[in-house]
Amino acid sequence: MAQVNTCLKLIFTIFNVFFAIVGGVIIALALLSQVVTNVDGGKGMEGRAVGLIILYTVGAITMVIAILGAVGAHRENRACLIVFLVCMVIGSLIMLRAGIPAVLARPQVERVLEQKFHELLPLDTASQDVRNMADSLQRQLHCCGLFSYKDWEDNIPDTCLCNQAEETEGTCQSVSYQRFMRKSVYVKTCFPIILHYILLLSNVMIGVAFTLAGLALLGMALSSAIIHQMRNHTRPTVLMTVPAIFTTPPPKYQELHNAPEY
Secondary structure, X not given: OOOOOHXXXXXXXXXXXXXXXXXXXXXXXXXXXXXXXXXXXXXXXXXXXXXXXXXXXXXXXXXXXXXXXXXXXXXXXXXXXXXXXXXHHHHHHHHHHHXXXXXHHHHXXXXXXXHHHHOOOOHHHOOHHHHHHHHHHHHHHOOOOOOOXXXXXXXXXXXXEOOHHHHHOOOEEEEEEOOOXXXXXXXXXXXXXXXXXXXXXXXXXXXXXXXXXXXXXXXXXHHHHHHXXXXXXXXOOOOOOOXXXXXXXXXXXXXXXXXXXX
């Protein structure tokens, strides 16, 4: 069996244990999400099915690759390490393919979203699904309208209204409603909050993509180093010989001992 540097094997093993833990965490999150959905009576399960399948697949593939790399390093199996190396190359290319376009598209997110949301106005004449979505956002985020309470024109919903405690906190404003009536609605609008969360999610996804790409490159370097050491140790040792013409002849000790006496 070829001898590989012990420190290198230890680092590579720790690397794969970390990857295996990441895969386990992904599978655990998928299981947790499925359990929560089942507790809620299966609401939204159809929409989450694809996401759960992706999580299970990514977690399982990550664990299998990590185990393959750890076994390959422990047993010094070149085939396992080569498969691990190929998987790391493919994984790094996929992560870079996803991360680089996301970085380039990020500055345009605000403009595109603002244009899309402006197309939904006014909200009081929008479709029922859009109004339900807006009501849900306003209830959860304590905001009113996408860009202004005027997005609802004169049909301001109850989800825009502040309670007495919120009025004293200065988070509300009094606005005219149907000529002579006035209502106290939230000062904050929903679009900046939505944009904040979307950009935050985008930053997290970009960070995850480049982090995984960096880890894949590290895995490529470590596995390549181990394969290189295994290949060098299996080669026969070449003995270098020096031609006789370049060697210095030994001294003639006999002539020195028989030197003539004067």
